[in-house]
Each structure stands twice: as C-alpha cells, then as structure tokens.
Amino acid sequence: MPRVETPLTRDQIITAAENVLRRFGPAKATVVDVARALGVSHAAVYRHVANKAALRDLVVGKWMEQTMPPLRAISAASGPAPKRLRKFFDTLIAIKRRRATEDPEFFSAYRALAAGASALAADHVGELVELVAAIIRSGVKEGTFRKVDPVTTGRAVLLASLRFHHPVHSDEWNAPTIDEDFAAVWSLLMEGLCVSKSKRA
Amino acid sequence: MPRVETPLTRDQIITAAENVLRRFGPAKATVVDVARALGVSHAAVYRHVANKAALRDLVVGKWMEQTMPPLRAISAASGPAPKRLRKFFDTLIAIKRRRATEDPEFFSAYRALAAGASALAADHVGELVELVAAIIRSGVKEGTFRKVDPVTTGRAVLLASLRFHHPVHSDEWNAPTIDEDFAAVWSLLMEGLCVSKSKRA
Structure with a gap:
C-alpha cells in the first residue's frame, strides 16, 4: 500500500478502520492495524485517536450517526x-x-x-x-x-x-x-x- | 476423580457437563471433557449422547425445562x-x-x-x-x-x-x-x- 503523503484525515482513519474490521473482525481494529493498513506511522494515527477505544468509538459513532x-x-x-x-x-x-x-x-x-x-x-x-x-x-x-x-x-x-x-x-x-x-x-x-x-x- | 463404577445416568452426564461449562466456558463442553470430568471412558458417555450437539441439547433442555x-x-x-x-x-x-x-x-x-x-x-x-x-x-x-x-x-x-x-x-x-x-x-x-x-x- 502506498504511503499517504498528505496529512491524515479523520475520515481516512475511519474508512481504514472499517476495512480492517470487515476483513479481520472486531478483535483486530487497533491503532497499529489501522496505521499498517494506511501505510503510515502509529504516531500519525495517534494524532487523531488517543487509543483503541477512541478508534472504535469513531467507527461506531459514524455508523450510528448514518x-x-x-x-x-x-x-x-x-x-x-x-x-x-x-x-x-x-x-x-x-x-x-x-x-x-x-x-x-x-x-x-x-x-x-x-x-x-x-x-x-x-x-x-x-x-x-x-x-x-x-x-x-x-x-x-x-x-x-x-x-x-x-x-x-x-x-x-x-x-x-x-x-x-x-x-x-x-x-x-x-x-x-x-x-x-x-x-x-x-x-x-x-x-x-x-x-x-x-x-x- | 474416582471412577464411577455403577452405570452412568443421564443426570450424572448433565451435571458433569454443567460443571465443565461453568469452569471452562461453552467451547469446552465436549464428550471428551465430560468423560474426563466423570473419570469414565468416552464410550460410556457416548452410550447416552451421540455427539457434542446432543450433549449440549441435554444441558440447554434441562435449563429451559426448569x-x-x-x-x-x-x-x-x-x-x-x-x-x-x-x-x-x-x-x-x-x-x-x-x-x-x-x-x-x-x-x-x-x-x-x-x-x-x-x-x-x-x-x-x-x-x-x-x-x-x-x-x-x-x-x-x-x-x-x-x-x-x-x-x-x-x-x-x-x-x-x-x-x-x-x-x-x-x-x-x-x-x-x-x-x-x-x-x-x-x-x-x-x-x-x-x-x-x-x-x-
């Protein structure tokens, strides 16, 4: 997967987390997995979400909101x-x-x-x-x-x-x-x- | 656990299965686990239940009936x-x-x-x-x-x-x-x- 050169957005993180969840199930949606899927550093993801729980809340919150x-x-x-x-x-x-x-x-x-x-x-x-x-x-x-x-x-x-x-x-x-x-x-x-x-x- | 010398009853099997479930969770209630808990051969348990599904049905059925x-x-x-x-x-x-x-x-x-x-x-x-x-x-x-x-x-x-x-x-x-x-x-x-x-x- 190509490295994302432009700054990461919240939406990119959510979309990547959704794909990880879809492919690997709820146990796998960690900051590390999402960073790997996006081809960025953990730190880049951590700038948007404090931890795994916050990452999951973003995904769940988006689906509820929709x-x-x-x-x-x-x-x-x-x-x-x-x-x-x-x-x-x-x-x-x-x-x-x-x-x-x-x-x-x-x-x-x-x-x-x-x-x-x-x-x-x-x-x-x-x-x-x-x-x-x-x-x-x-x-x-x-x-x-x-x-x-x-x-x-x-x-x-x-x-x-x-x-x-x-x-x-x-x-x-x-x-x-x-x-x-x-x-x-x-x-x-x-x-x-x-x-x-x-x-x- | 002492070997059960008298013929196994259905109730003994159910009670043993309940204890196995309680201690090890739903993944563990197999015929082999129950036989081990009772200290009897697999064959002795298989005389009462055909397979794992039948064993689980016995336990679930008893709880529903109660x-x-x-x-x-x-x-x-x-x-x-x-x-x-x-x-x-x-x-x-x-x-x-x-x-x-x-x-x-x-x-x-x-x-x-x-x-x-x-x-x-x-x-x-x-x-x-x-x-x-x-x-x-x-x-x-x-x-x-x-x-x-x-x-x-x-x-x-x-x-x-x-x-x-x-x-x-x-x-x-x-x-x-x-x-x-x-x-x-x-x-x-x-x-x-x-x-x-x-x-x-």
Missing part, C-alpha cells in the same frame, strides 16, 4: 402522528436490516463493538427516544394518541420493538415470521397508544 | 386473567434474573449454547406462547381482554417484553431503569389488550 438523518426528518415532519410513528419504525427497521444484509461482516463487527461502547449507545438511544417522543407529543396534541407521557411512552415503544431493530437480534431478521411478528406487536402497541380505531393510520 | 413448572401452574390457575398475565411475566423475569445473578458463569455459557440450539429454543418459545395464549383466551372469555387472537397476541406480548427476559439482554437487567422500563412497556401493552381500565389488574 442511521439518523432520515429518522430526524420523519420526526420533524408534519402530518398525522400515527402515520409518522409507523414510518419512523418502518424506516429504522429497514435501515438496520439493509445494513445487516448488505455488509454482514461489518455489521457483525459493529454489533460486537457497539455492545462495548455503552456511552455512545446511551446517547444514540437517547436521541431515538427524543425523536419518537416528539412524534408522540404531536399525536397527543392533535388528539390521535392518548394523553401519555411522550418520553416514557416513546422509550416503551422502542423497547417493545427491540426484536426488530436492535443489532443483537439481527440473526432473527430473516425468520419467515418476522413481518407478521412485527405487525402483531405494532397492532398491540397502537391499540394501547391510539385514542380510537377510526383515527389510526 | 423454568417451566411455575409458569405452567400460573397459566393453568383460575382467577382474573390480567392478574395472572402479570404474574406470569413477573415470574418469568424473576427466574431469568435470579439465574443470571446467582450462576453468572453458567448463565453466560447457557446463553451462548441456547443461541445455537434453535430447535430446542423454538420448542421452548412455542410452549411459552401457548401458556400466555391460554391466559389471554380466558381473559377474552371473561371479558377483561379485547377479542384478540390469543396465540398471535400471546406471541406479541412475549416479543414486546424480550428485553426483560431474553438471555441475550441479560447484561441490561442490572440497569437502574430496568423496573420502570418494564412498567412502561407493560402499561402500554395492557392498555392495548384490556377492555377498560376499571377491569384491569
């Missing part, structure tokens, strides 16, 4: 809350499934790293809860949802649908019943959240 | 269905948490083995769904639950509460918010399942 823009857009949009809530979860589930299917080596490495990156994971879940809570809040206001606490109920809807979007369950996403299982869970949750059937999405 | 008697009793009991359904899940969650806390080495080995024992896991989940469905069916009959399909909804309630009883989530059971998280999920599910607040447990 799921967010479409979800933020749905949460901020207008329109009936039940429809937006469904669209939010359909999108969340579709993004996760697409990643697990299209880049399985990286997804499996990501799953292992994310399990160890608890601060990042807490922030990620925190933002998801906020986005869901915003939709629920507008549903309460427009009268389609019962008068629930938006944050508590937003977190409950995320937790109750873990099977369908939490990476730890990705091996089950190919099960033949996965879509009807989600439909059954969703129907029960919406029965609990919505004011009346006639107003439901 | 969770069932109290749950079967609650499902078969009489009394208001909403109260029984709550008791069922409180008991299921308490059993899993107790095991994860009291025997963490074995629980972690069990978690890894159970993930590979898909036929056993499917039977286990199948029985849990049936037991929950029986409670829901009696709730529909007594008029406390809406007229739902008991099996579909039973499976949905189990899936929606995975975070609180599926071994893959056991690292999260010590989270400070775990009880309020369950309360929020449960409240949403019961809002969806129950006919009216006044009749709810």
Whole structure:
C-alpha cells in the first residue's frame, strides 16, 4: 500500500478502520492495524485517536450517526402522528436490516463493538427516544394518541420493538415470521397508544 | 476423580457437563471433557449422547425445562386473567434474573449454547406462547381482554417484553431503569389488550 503523503484525515482513519474490521473482525481494529493498513506511522494515527477505544468509538459513532438523518426528518415532519410513528419504525427497521444484509461482516463487527461502547449507545438511544417522543407529543396534541407521557411512552415503544431493530437480534431478521411478528406487536402497541380505531393510520 | 463404577445416568452426564461449562466456558463442553470430568471412558458417555450437539441439547433442555413448572401452574390457575398475565411475566423475569445473578458463569455459557440450539429454543418459545395464549383466551372469555387472537397476541406480548427476559439482554437487567422500563412497556401493552381500565389488574 502506498504511503499517504498528505496529512491524515479523520475520515481516512475511519474508512481504514472499517476495512480492517470487515476483513479481520472486531478483535483486530487497533491503532497499529489501522496505521499498517494506511501505510503510515502509529504516531500519525495517534494524532487523531488517543487509543483503541477512541478508534472504535469513531467507527461506531459514524455508523450510528448514518442511521439518523432520515429518522430526524420523519420526526420533524408534519402530518398525522400515527402515520409518522409507523414510518419512523418502518424506516429504522429497514435501515438496520439493509445494513445487516448488505455488509454482514461489518455489521457483525459493529454489533460486537457497539455492545462495548455503552456511552455512545446511551446517547444514540437517547436521541431515538427524543425523536419518537416528539412524534408522540404531536399525536397527543392533535388528539390521535392518548394523553401519555411522550418520553416514557416513546422509550416503551422502542423497547417493545427491540426484536426488530436492535443489532443483537439481527440473526432473527430473516425468520419467515418476522413481518407478521412485527405487525402483531405494532397492532398491540397502537391499540394501547391510539385514542380510537377510526383515527389510526 | 474416582471412577464411577455403577452405570452412568443421564443426570450424572448433565451435571458433569454443567460443571465443565461453568469452569471452562461453552467451547469446552465436549464428550471428551465430560468423560474426563466423570473419570469414565468416552464410550460410556457416548452410550447416552451421540455427539457434542446432543450433549449440549441435554444441558440447554434441562435449563429451559426448569423454568417451566411455575409458569405452567400460573397459566393453568383460575382467577382474573390480567392478574395472572402479570404474574406470569413477573415470574418469568424473576427466574431469568435470579439465574443470571446467582450462576453468572453458567448463565453466560447457557446463553451462548441456547443461541445455537434453535430447535430446542423454538420448542421452548412455542410452549411459552401457548401458556400466555391460554391466559389471554380466558381473559377474552371473561371479558377483561379485547377479542384478540390469543396465540398471535400471546406471541406479541412475549416479543414486546424480550428485553426483560431474553438471555441475550441479560447484561441490561442490572440497569437502574430496568423496573420502570418494564412498567412502561407493560402499561402500554395492557392498555392495548384490556377492555377498560376499571377491569384491569
């Protein structure tokens, strides 16, 4: 691999770390491995990341961040809350499934790293809860949802649908019943959240 | 370890396999390891189990079976269905948490083995769904639950509460918010399942 002559960027480091992870698995994403893959000195990488944990956080953080823009857009949009809530979860589930299917080596490495990156994971879940809570809040206001606490109920809807979007369950996403299982869970949750059937999405 | 002179029993093999798992982890529960722990020939163990997979199924099957008697009793009991359904899940969650806390080495080995024992896991989940469905069916009959399909909804309630009883989530059971998280999920599910607040447990 040719030596990189221009100064290293954060993005180059992240891309190299992703490739190392994809090829060699989560045990191999060290500063030394990434420096070797880039053909640069350890010191050049250490100028951007303090240690292995910081390197992994960069990769995990980037992947978490990449799921967010479409979800933020749905949460901020207008329109009936039940429809937006469904669209939010359909999108969340579709993004996760697409990643697990299209880049399985990286997804499996990501799953292992994310399990160890608890601060990042807490922030990620925190933002998801906020986005869901915003939709629920507008549903309460427009009268389609019962008068629930938006944050508590937003977190409950995320937790109750873990099977369908939490990476730890990705091996089950190919099960033949996965879509009807989600439909059954969703129907029960919406029965609990919505004011009346006639107003439901 | 003294040689076992009397014929080996299935239970002795299971107990020895559990001890091997506890001490050396899931990679080590082979027929050879168990024979060594018992001080008997491989052939003596092979008389009971055909291979490593069969040995692991014995251990996983025993642990799954041990969770069932109290749950079967609650499902078969009489009394208001909403109260029984709550008791069922409180008991299921308490059993899993107790095991994860009291025997963490074995629980972690069990978690890894159970993930590979898909036929056993499917039977286990199948029985849990049936037991929950029986409670829901009696709730529909007594008029406390809406007229739902008991099996579909039973499976949905189990899936929606995975975070609180599926071994893959056991690292999260010590989270400070775990009880309020369950309360929020449960409240949403019961809002969806129950006919009216006044009749709810």
